[in-house]
Amino acid sequence: MEQKLREIASSFALEGRVTAIDSLGEGFINDTFIVRTEAGAPDYILQRKNQYVFPDVPAMMDNIRRVTEHIRRGVIAAGGDPRREVMTVVPAKDGRLYHIDGDGQYWAVSVFIDDTTAYNKADSPELARKGGEGIGKFQAQLADFTEPLAETIKGFHNIRHRFVQWDEALARDAAGRKKELAEEIGWIESRRTGMLDFWSKVEDGTIPTRVTHNDTKINNILFDKQGEVLCAIDLDTVMNSPSLNDFGDAIRSYANMGDEDDRDLSRVGISLEMFRAYTDGYLSQRAKQLTDAETDHLAFSARYITYEQVLRFLMDYIDGDTYYKIKYPDHNLVRTHAQYRLLQSMEGHYDQMCRIVAKTADKYRKA
Ligand SMILES: Nc1ncnc2c1ncn2[C@@H]1O[C@H](COP(=O)(O)OP(=O)(O)O)[C@@H](O)[C@H]1O
Ligand SMILES: [Mg+2]
The missing domain is CATH 3.30.200.20 (Phosphorylase Kinase; domain 1)
Structure with a gap:
């Protein structure tokens, strides 16, 4: 070798x-x-x-x-x-x-x-803040990068594109599972219009398309020995999309108190402490660059990305588990339920999330 x-x-x-x-x-x-x-x-x-x-x-x-x-x-x-x-x-x-x-x-x-420090998991508010700062800095450094990038993964985080796949998956019902999933399918359908409304704002330019990292895990950020952000690495997924997508995706994983595939739904939910910390780190780099439309939709982006993940897990379950690797037969359904619980928790805490964003943005705009 x-x-x-x-x-x-x-x-x-x-x-x-x-x-x-x-x-x-x-x-x-x-x-x-x-x-x-x-x-x-x-x-x-x-x-x-x-x-x-x-x-x-x-x-x-x-x-x-x-x-x-x-x-x-x-x-x-x-x-x-x-x-x-x-x-x-x-x-x-x-x-x-x-x-x-x-x-x-x-x-x-x-x-x-x-001579770097790397963290494998952001399991404290301090690390969540650093993670937000790392991705915020990366986006800030590219705020004036305006040439188009290649779309290396088609339709990434584009819910209109996902619904095309979703409708096809339902029509196919490849694994014959649809009949048992009326409740779960209802979770997706009842939010379809709201999610499309959000994405329309991206399509009509109300929310600008910029450069995003698209793999915001903390082990994709290198820190120096003092713990200061050096740079983002693992740039394979870098593409043009709304800045919000990186934020929402990071919150989906950083701020979930349970696991993505937790069977114990009582553990799953958004930690407002982790949300506040990530938001603080992110906006410390971005508050002065983001438009009002972007700032106003930051909290919603966490719902949007989590919703998309519920849809994707459920769609893969309906398809007969062809995309995500599964460790046991109903793994994708367990993931669907766990991410849906997270989504509900975000919906329930949405006003608080919006207030945290507004307050933090204010702090860094004045700074
Ligand atoms: N330029 C680099 N300098 C130092 N360490 C690096 C560098 N690139 C990658 N690594 C280390 O290798 C790990 C895996 O690389 P990464 O590009 O993130 O691959 P993957 O896409 O498989 O996650 C990183 O988490 C980091 O620890
Ligand atoms: Mg990596």
């Missing part, structure tokens, strides 16, 4: 002689390795890209290059360290941003950023 990895690494324009290649088994999507080089040269991250999730790796890498080059210009202009405060893509020797191996697999390399 190491020999094959060395061969792959040798097709990239690396500085310094490679001394070792080790697996870095933390990600869920890609296979990640660290390429160690002799003293004086940087180490590198070598990744086999998941072609099942990302069918167009060249377009994805081009998105990453353009976004990181934009951030780098800003970091340099502000007198920061461009080797640490932004991810650096390393091209192959032939100038492309990826290498295709003998098996048709795509590989890419970036500079390894060392």
